[in-house]
Amino acid sequence: MDKPKVVLGVSGGIAAYKACELLRRLTESGHDVRVVPTASALNFVGEATWSALSGHPAVTQVWESVHEVPHVRIGQQADLVVVAPATADMLAKAAHGLADDLLTNTLLTARCPVVFAPAMHTEMWEHPATRENVATLRRRGAVVIEPAVGRLTGVDTGKGRLPDPDEIFEVCRRVLARGPRAADLAGRHVVVSAGGTREPLDPVRYLGNRSSGRQGYALARTAVARGARVTLVSANSELADPAGADVVRVGTAVQLREAVLKAAADADAVVMAAAVADFRPARYATGKIKKKDGEEPAPVELVRNPDVLAELSAGRARPGQVVVGFAAETDDVLANGRAKLARKGCDLLVVNEVGERRTFGSTENEAVVLGADGSATEVPHGPKEALADTVWDLVAERLC
């Protein structure tokens, strides 16, 4: 079989050096990569590096090898175009259809999925012009992944870093695997909660649960690859931030509720994969609770936490918003799932059986997704990303 053809567009930002690593990952995993740098990208990394690493000449202008009509051919033949780093200038040109060099021509002729991995200073990313350009590109079906937060050029820190090349590679792999169906969530905002809440008793102890966050993180990663703008509300997970998602970290159920409701205000879909504690200690001891010789331990009084899923379902922030819950059950899995779906009022409920060695902390899962319309979709035992993709398939069918 032919190797998948990838165009790696590189625009002129300091993060261009990280694209060398992305190029290596792509070529070493069996992709045929053409690098198309802009003239300014060559100020950061030279033509020799791109050619040597890709095994193809790295051309910036349409005037070289004109007989091969490169400005049309490279884009037409590609299975994927990934622009990393994508500068504010590149996003603006792509959004407005300008074509003054080989990369911008290629973006106009490509009919395959296109991924932009922006990198710039926070002010440039937040500028209304850039916001609008990104929204335009997403509406048209491009996958624009959110920049990471961290150290920028010089001494600044903030949002605008190019995500890790390994992470961009994973996004590319997922987008390629989906082929032309790639960006069915483009232009959509989705919110995913993940992990497990911790309800503090005192400064050192809490009531918690065993959720690792893996299923929620898989939902966030797959939604990024399907083109969505993703807000991941993460409760106490130790997993690395998924590339391309906005991550909001929370601790308790009350904090999770606040973050989810805020993000849900303009969301097309909300998926509650987090294990939210149903109860919290009625009182928080500001000093560590000490044992006293000869005294019985004091009972812990609990109060109910808000039910975020039920609240989201009852008061949809926008018409047509799709709300998805998860149910972890140990017995009577389907009957309990149906009853929970009705009780919570959500559109879809992912029901999985849990036990000592099942689901928690595992990279695999098996579930049935129940729909409020009476549907039941069985998802066989497999990677959590496969279950995540089925959830997004069912969400995409329900989005209007």
Ligand code: CTP
């Ligand atoms: N959930 C929530 N807020 C809570 C508790 C749960 O939003 N306070 C959400 C979870 O994120 C999940 C779904 O509700 O999507 C199911 O959670 P679960 O605890 O299994 O449901 P309960 O109704 O609490 O049922 P059970 O009696 O089995 O605990």
